[in-house]
Amino acid sequence: MSEVFDGVPSVFPLHVRVRTMVEQLIFTGSWRAGERIPSSRMLAEQLGVSRMTVQTAIDELIAGGYLRSAPRSGVFVNTHATVADAPTESGGDVDWARWIRQPVTPGIPHLQRVPEWWTYPYPLITGQHDARFFPDRQWLSAVRKSLGDDHRHASLDDNLIDDMLLIDELRRSLLPSRGIFVERENVLITLGAQEALALLADTLVRRGDHVVVEDPGYVDARHVFAARGAELVPVPVDDQGLRVDDLTRETSLCYTTPSHQHPSNVTLSPDRRLDLIRRARDDDFLVIEDDYDSELCYRGRPTPAIASHDPHRVIYLGSMSKLLAPGIRVGFVVADPSLIRALAWRRRYVHRQVPGVTQRALALFMRDGSFTRSLHAYRRELAVRWEVATGTLHTRFPDQVFPPGGTALWLRLPDGATSDHVVTAARERGILIDPGELYFADAATGSGFVRVGFSCIDTERVRPGLLALLEVIEECRG
Known part of the structure; x- marks a missing residue:
């Protein structure tokens, strides 16, 4: 009995754990329909809990229809509570593959978010906000x-x-x-x-x-x-x-x-x-x-x-x-x-x-006016980051054009460097960027691009992060 009780998650209140244990005994057939269950005193002694805790659990099971109380005879497993009521981890005989309609989007990649991106030294990603500028x-x-x-x-x-x-x-x-x-x-x-x-x-x-x-x-x-x-x-x-x-x-x-x-x-x-x-x-x-x-x-x-x-x-x-x-x-x-x-x-x-x-x-x-003031402050800071980012990248890619707006730069990689290789190697150095393959109908076309964001990285880390990225790109060319 105590072994079954020990299997019930300890995060629940004690009487809930007792109730769950009894439900499992019923569902598994250990306590059969119509069978008289041990007294609350006996259960309390076996489980090492108070009699009141056991009685509270039994009262809830009676209210739920799992048990029934007979005057001067004791408490019995309700004849309506059978093994068929038992929940199973596998979902029983339900074929969920037949029921669930799968989205029809063949060949389209999914945009992924890196968990806890803010713990990386250089989160040059898109789609996130600099929380310091939230008012x-x-x-x-x-x-x-x-x-x-x-x-x-x-x-x-x-x-x-x-x-x-x-x-x-x-x-x-x-x-x-x-x-x-x-x-x-x-x-x-x-x-x-x-x-x-x-x-x-x-x-x-x-x-x-x-x-x-x-x-x-x-x-x-x-x-x-x-x-x-x-x-x-x-x-x-x-x-x-x-x-x-x-x-x-x-x-x-x-x-x-x-x-x-x-x-x-x-x-x-x-x-x-x-x-x-x-x-x-x-x-x-x-x-x-x-x-x-x-x-x-x-x-x-x-x-x-x-x-x-x-x-x-x-x-x-x-x-x-x-x-x-x-x-x-x-x-x-x-x-x-x-x-x-x-x-x-x-x-x-x-x-x-x-x-x-x-x-x-x-x-x-x-x-x-709070929205307007907040937007102006954030836009001024992003403009500084854009200047730093484009100035840094132009030292290596002087012919590339970066339009003055948004929260990211679209970077064409040099010959020999591929998006997946650069993204993987950059992440190993603590640099997060987005792969170009995500954005093209033909993923192979995007292997020559990466997307570099600047919306959620400290301004003072933009240049060091991009210089580290340029090193990674050069290494990947080989």
């Missing part, structure tokens, strides 16, 4: 205010609709800088741009639709569209951005990152922006403009969004991940009201709404 005090103040009497219902109720205060702040302080002026009904709040993509794919993509993606491009977008049955059409990117002339008449949807192309960071030229709108109208397809970090521009002003030229055919995606922190998980869609209503309907039956307290806190954070 803790101002954010906590906004959260506290969001729970006050004036905002409690917006934060805590099951509202089913987006926070209009947040939508108004986006319309007032963020969208106009992109040349976008819309009404409330044109905006939907999402759990980051990733959910926005998933909602759009669920709503717009039919099996076999030709969806244009940039090559190289954002790998997660390829997964999202392919999982919905889309026929992915990779279109090359050059120093002017997406090669619009390569789009075919069969295009149903075109996904693009025109401000800072992911991952090359080039900006789609004005002529090609207009060409893309013209092609979309002539060939009757839709454009998804993922504008994930256009505010991070270090020279001049960001180019107006494509959606500013055609707010009906172009669906605009924005995110707070690069501007504030990825863990905030707030994004938004700007589109025709009919599409916004369709997306909201789908979202409702997944998670209903973005957490109200997050929406209201962000709205208050933006309204009092």
Whole structure:
């Protein structure tokens, strides 16, 4: 008896461990249906626990239907509690491979995150934020205010609709800088741009639709569209951005990152922006403009969004991940009201709404100017890092062009060095970078590139980290 008890995890309270032990005795058939169990006194002595602990466990088992109490006769195993009730580690006879629908994304690699990346000396990765530039005090103040009497219902109720205060702040302080002026009904709040993509794919993509993606491009977008049955059409990117002339008449949807192309960071030229709108109208397809970090521009002003030229055919995606922190998980869609209503309907039956307290806190954070001040401070620091990073890399690669924006540099490796070899050797030296193969439809094409981030590394470590990386690259050439 004590051996069975010792097998129950010790993290649970004592009476729960006793109850679990009895359940195991029933499930394994050691105590058969209809059999009288030992008295609480005897069980307590055998297990070395108090009688009250045993009695509490027995009472719970009686309430759960595993045991039944007969007056003046004792406690018996309930006839309804049989071996068939026993849970098994293997899942019984359920063939989960038959039940689980596997995503249909053959050949598309998955972006991986290095656990505890911050413990490495030189985390030159993308997709992470420098926590030192997150405005803790101002954010906590906004959260506290969001729970006050004036905002409690917006934060805590099951509202089913987006926070209009947040939508108004986006319309007032963020969208106009992109040349976008819309009404409330044109905006939907999402759990980051990733959910926005998933909602759009669920709503717009039919099996076999030709969806244009940039090559190289954002790998997660390829997964999202392919999982919905889309026929992915990779279109090359050059120093002017997406090669619009390569789009075919069969295009149903075109996904693009025109401000800072992911991952090359080039900006789609004005002529090609207009060409893309013209092609979309002539060939009757839709454009998804993922504008994930256009505010991070270090020279001049960001180019107006494509959606500013055609707010009906172009669906605009924005995110707070690069501007504030990825863990905030707030994004938004700007589109025709009919599409916004369709997306909201789908979202409702997944998670209903973005957490109200997050929406209201962000709205208050933006309204009092904290967001703008935080963004300006972070952008100034990133601009310094960009200058240091490009200056360092130009000592070895003087002919490579690094556009002034974003949070990463797209580096072409010299002949003889391959992405997988460089990434592996760099990690052994405490340097984290992203492999180029991730971003191309043909992984072999990406073997000559790596992506080097600077958003989450201390400014003073950018140059030493890149100098160490250049040494690794030279060694890998041999």
